[in-house]
Amino acid sequence: MNFSEKVREVQQRTNSLLCIGLDPVLEKIPSHLQKTGDPIVEFNKFIIETTSDIVCAYKFNLAFYEAQGVSGIEALEESLESVPNEILTIGDGKRNDIGNSAERYAETLFYGFEFDAVTVNPYMGTDSVEPFIRDPEKGAFILALTSNPGARDFQKLKVGDNYLYEKVIQRAKKWNTNNNIGFVVGATQPRELASIRKRVHDMPILLPGVGAQGGDLKKSVESGCSKKRDMLLVNVGRSIIYAQNVRDTALEIHTMINTYRNEEK
């Protein structure tokens, strides 16, 4: 099954577009878990056990694990083991390098950590992305239009009649012979999201920026879902993992997403 089919399958089976971002900051972890031997692992396990029946994926931002040195890498490995096999895992490292180095990153993330998908920065072009899209079963979400303020600096530069991020999308669509490419599009720009969805048809879109970053959930779901197959992964991190009641908050967001998504049909 190629990655695109996997996304479709897991979203249908779980009836969920929710992806939870597991980016734990040690200081924000509840105090009773701080006392355990490995607070990050215990925290992640708790979030996963509490939510795995209402999500389609978990996204791990590598910056947060690398920040803890060797123990962070071990925590990442252990946390991944807690994710049920039938739920997708995304290694959010935004990696990019020339061919032979990119190959090492891809090997590490796909076959070391065994992530189902990764995020990839497109700036260095074809050979820097190719190692991440070689295996049809593994997915690569290419940064198109990100959720941060700096997105306007380069991604929104005009290249002829298009924005740079549109050129990235055009090119990536040509690379997509294995049906395993998706895009990262920030929830902070719903108008652009709608236009991107039209261009990419049923390709997966990973949507960060809902919640703490201020993206509007309703507009994003309405703009970002493919008419036929959804294929939108709505990433929510801080607003869920640090919520007073994690389960209730996750369920509430999950339900809202499904309401907005069904209104669309």
Added chain:
Amino acid sequence: MNFSEKVREVQQRTNSLLCIGLDPVLEKIPSHLQKTGDPIVEFNKFIIETTSDIVCAYKFNLAFYEAQGVSGIEALEESLESVPNEILTIGDGKRNDIGNSAERYAETLFYGFEFDAVTVNPYMGTDSVEPFIRDPEKGAFILALTSNPGARDFQKLKVGDNYLYEKVIQRAKKWNTNNNIGFVVGATQPRELASIRKRVHDMPILLPGVGAQGGDLKKSVESGCSKKRDMLLVNVGRSIIYAQNVRDTALEIHTMINTYRNEEK
């Protein structure tokens, strides 16, 4: 001392523009080191001891260390301890993420591993780069025009009258209030390198792509040195570290660089 002054100082003191890329692949390490407990650390120590009087910097491509999992991270830490304090270390991870994640990467690389400088991908704009340029003593080499074939895909797209990589350089020059920004420019494009040098004056340029990747050393040194202060870091990896005689090969390249550089003056 800001990073730009540091580069100038170390290049004057060592009389060297040579940066050695320590990107070890386990299988290529000589057999007598394979038998030691930690081949990568022993190999790096050997290269560093053999060459540290004729280089200005060592560059560590993080992809090669991450590929070895936890033991690779430990090997990186240990290898960095072997680098004399007065020689620069560059963490080549081409990282980039939204502000609060980029902050974690910067903290890890600058204050965990204690790299003097890092490489940064500019695609996500201002707030994704800012954490890497906050400390004047720490340097950030921003990817401008890279040495790989894919460089043409996006970096060479025309944005108005400029190429995208020129826009990146324009913008980064404005960010450079701490005098700690440099650029990555591949040795495979000497004509563009000459034009970039004119635009960036005395800012540091990190030049990969000489040797295994086919860049011409003479043309690159002639095009890439600032007239007054050099400020070019010529990275050579595989051609030195896997050479039959590492010292002789490094010395030969070091001597060639200095010949070409002085012809220029």
